[in-house]
Amino acid sequence: MVKPTLMDVAAAAGVSYATADRVLNRRGGVAEKSVLRVLAAIEQLGYTRDVTAANLARGRSYNYAFLIPAQAGAFFGEMRAAVKAEAKARASQRINITIEEVPAFNSDGLAEVLESCIDRDLSGICLVAIDSPRVRKAIQALRAKGVFVLTLVADTQSDSRDAYIGLDNLAAGRTAGRVLSLASRDGGVVLPIAGSLDAADHALRFKGFKQAIAFDVTVLPVIESFDRPENVAEAVRSTLEAHPNLIGIYSIGSGQNGLFTALSEVEKSATYQRPVVVLHDLVGSVRTALTIGLVDAVIDQKPDQQIARALDAMKALSDGETLPADFGTIVPSLYFQDNMPPAPADGPEKGPSYEQLF
Amino acid sequence: MVKPTLMDVAAAAGVSYATADRVLNRRGGVAEKSVLRVLAAIEQLGYTRDVTAANLARGRSYNYAFLIPAQAGAFFGEMRAAVKAEAKARASQRINITIEEVPAFNSDGLAEVLESCIDRDLSGICLVAIDSPRVRKAIQALRAKGVFVLTLVADTQSDSRDAYIGLDNLAAGRTAGRVLSLASRDGGVVLPIAGSLDAADHALRFKGFKQAIAFDVTVLPVIESFDRPENVAEAVRSTLEAHPNLIGIYSIGSGQNGLFTALSEVEKSATYQRPVVVLHDLVGSVRTALTIGLVDAVIDQKPDQQIARALDAMKALSDGETLPADFGTIVPSLYFQDNMPPAPADGPEKGPSYEQLF
């Protein structure tokens, strides 16, 4: 009941190891009947190649790079931590991962780093895309050299990268709409706040939100905050004044500090009942807000799962596999304070302990 | 920039390969100063052992068995599929997984299979526990032989297994409570239906449910269905008659067929507004009910994630690591029809295609 080796296969097929190997690795120059016998033997013995031994022999290792925007909010910080964690976990599988800092919101900066990657012997690159001609050109140059390029969180034109791993923003918006509809069983008024509807992801979330909202719920005109906290705070205040019966708020984007200040004001003043609040991305501050009950529900795009997926995807591509159609689609998670996942533990680097060694 | 080998470490430390190896593998008989020099070299070069090569040399492979109850509802069917998927995925990492069918709800049957595992050269076993003296004894016998024993979904006494991987039932109940509280902003009446409160998991879920329910919401006395569909259907009917304003139903356990029939009756009759329904486990039928809007929210215990976790745990234990405290805790997921994960694709066994091979 031990795992059969290619030697066993060759023996069972009545051919030499060399021939079995030629079949397995598609080296060609094998007569059809021999191929069939080898395949039959593989089938019959249930042989699967020991990939680790194969990689060892090939001296193959996978080099991947992640280009993560420099601190632009806590989100990318968590993402970076997740990359580090995965890097450590996969180091023993001959997968080497490097993280490159990229200036935030700066397509030329991104392009520069991409261009510098061209002669680095990488097999794959993951980036948070900012679309620009120069970026696209850099990506094309990389792909022409056989480097797989994945976009993460934010996409480029779909024909210019190998895959996109990212949140299903429509589903995210729908989920938010569903929650607020639940909260307003007998109708009511809800307020959507976006960063900017020019951003594709925000627009999609908003679209999904409207889709899923119940017919007897009034959706106020969406407010675009352009990521300025004071705009958000002001919007919440004035809306509450105009609609004291405001039932829910959906914060589509970031810029959540303004939201939090406005909400704590509402908490203190006994004038209004705090509306039900749904927002995005379970980063540290949001986690706290959820815990203390300042907000109700969080839609998360699971950055850790995204980078795990991205790595799986790159590995699969490197191994010559093709990805399933919806491989990159990240389904949004919905968290209340009761089912929050444990906070990522980024404790101090814990090397193996070598005590009592002599 | 290639990964350093133990040879490099030895050279850097100014010792022989043999000595470096003695340090790395704790063979003893090495002078303290040599140990320190080797450790320093490891540190300095950032050496990490190539585990795949090590396992190859050791001829080591991991044999794990999963004991899954024979078809007792769709849940364990999905679980079995998940095990198969993981088995295939990890086959290339020298991890061999077998699935054993176990009669459902039958502690003696379970014990029998456990006892038969004792001379099978396993390094770990995962089972859905049914507590009984004989089962406990079989587990102890296995553990005495160095086999790691994990419980899945349902636990035994905590001191009689190595780890438990399972849903945080309190959090699950709390989540349900939170959803129904959201739906009854201005108070209301909700109905909890359990299989039996004697079952530890149902009791815990119910406890969490009451914890999280808003103060102005009335929780009707819990109905115990003992998994008989007609009981559930009847309970829903009579409750609706007594409380036409029933806002929500939390189905704590299984026996969901009765629930579905009762709910579709309600849908048809225009007498009542259908209450908000929260239930457990996104299996096929529930998925359908959610899609067509017969129910509103599903709390899932992610069987696929559970078995992945279980495997990680067994591997870690096999490698002599210790598990973090909350490693086995599965946080419940909450799904609406909008953020359902894609259905597990258990398509036909798709072996590698060997076309165009000659």
Place this chain on the structure above:
DNA sequence: CATTTTCTGATAGACGTCTATCATTTTGAG
């Protein structure tokens, strides 16, 4: 039939590690 072409077998060295053995050097105790 002779010759070329196609196919097959045998085998060696590598990958990074483990395990084991044996010879040699260094150390420490008396």
Place this chain on the structure above:
DNA sequence: CTCAAAATGATAGACGTCTATCAGAAAATG
């Protein structure tokens, strides 16, 4: 200083696979 004990070095064979090479056998060609 002597001798045993402790520490170290050197090295070989294994694990399962890849890659390459070379010789020989079988098949196709004229």
